[in-house]
Amino acid sequence: MNQRPWRALAALTATALLLTACGGGSDADPEPDDFAQVQREARGQTVNLFMYGGDDGANRYIDEVVAPAARDRLDVRINRVPITDTALAVNKVLGEQQAGRTSGGSVDLVWINGENFRTGKQAGLWQCGLVELLPNMRYVDWSDPAVANDFGTPVEGCEVPWSRAQFAFVYDSARIGDPPTSLTGLLDWARVNPGRFTYPAPPDFTGSVFVRHALYAQAGGRDQVPDGFDQAAYDRFVPPLWQTLRDLRPALWRAGETYPANEKELNDLYANRQVDITMTYGPAQVTSLVERGQFPATTRTLLLDEGTIGNTNYLAVPANAANRSAALALADLMLSPELQYEKARPGGWGQYPAVDLDKLDAEWRDRFATLPASPQVPPYDQLSRNSQPELRADWLPPLEEGWRSEVLRQ
Secondary structure (H helix, E strand, O other): OOOHHHOOOOOOOHHHHHHHHOOOOOOOOOOOOOHHHHHHHHOOOEEEEEEEOOOHHHHHHHHHHHHHHHHHHHOOEEEEEEEOOHHHHHHHHHHHHHOOOOOOEOOOEEEEOOHHHHHHHHOOOEOOOHHHHOHHHHHOOOOOHHHHEEOOEEOOOOOEEEEEEEOEEEEEOOOOOOOOOOHHHHHHHHHHOOOOOOOOOOOOHHHHHHHHHHHHHHHOOHHHOOOOOOHHHHHHHHHHHHHHHHHHHHHOHHHHOOOOOOHHHHHHHHHOOOOOEEEEOOHHHHHHHHHOOOOOOOEEEOOOOOOOEEEEEEEEOEOOEOOHHHHHHHHHHHOOHHHHHHHHOOOOOOOEEOOOHHHOOHHHHHHHHOOOOOOOOOOHHHHOOOOEOOOOHHHHHHHHHHHHHHHHOO
């Protein structure tokens, strides 16, 4: 969801979660026995695909690559439903299930990860187990904890991996001749170059991960912060973090009186030379932004000594999906080597594949190996060196609310 896919859900009471998780499924269609049955049932169906609509590259990829392939190979159509927040889709599924709509739901497939997945899993919202029928799941390395766990929540057959993501800071080398090599150095650079740096306001996905990077630096490294939320650790590490970010505000763009709402707004500031650094969980797409003339050709990627945060984003099928078979068939197609390759092309969307390249046959390994190198973005293995794991999803709400109350409103 890149993010974007994981924004925290609106408050759900424990009682509502329990009722939904224990709710019926008696009205649901019988489960298919094999993928051939899935394909037969999928023909002629339309998948209501709910996904964050603010990523132009993602939208083009679905409309221009995935939709034609689904039509031609599966006889499946896609109704791409753009949303501003993945929580809207999850809340829709939750509301339908609480109303007893255990089949015929309005959401068939969701681009998702993080807190939204965890909360939905607790509520029994996802179709679990059937993803094991998908042939292209054989290309996934489930021994990798960053794939098998979604922000610390075990996937357990309830999601289909779609993309790998690695957070990156991106800068204009024509303006920054000696770029910083650590998060602490980046904050120092911002202080001596007032007005040339900012970050999106949490709970925006990009702004929130920046805050987690700052937390790691403040704590003395990722290994100092417990994976799951711990109040004692919060009380130890987070108040000094808020002080650091409050002290940084006067050096930010417009003296921190306002923040970009999201990555797109930050990219616009960077493209218009109002700031010298932007940031993204999808650095592979930076190449196409340069090629289209939106970013200067002197754009480069910072490589931090301590590494950056990486994760995986996924596709989930609601348990009450009206077009369950078509959603499963589409998710399998989107995981195929061919569509993963098309997604990885710098001139396409430019997202890192969720498939393990070592599990592909020689032809596809060779094709991925010949993807053009980018002067703006280093190869994934270099970018992901010292990759830092995400905190478990239960850290996100307290960090985001804490930023609003302790940094934004101070």
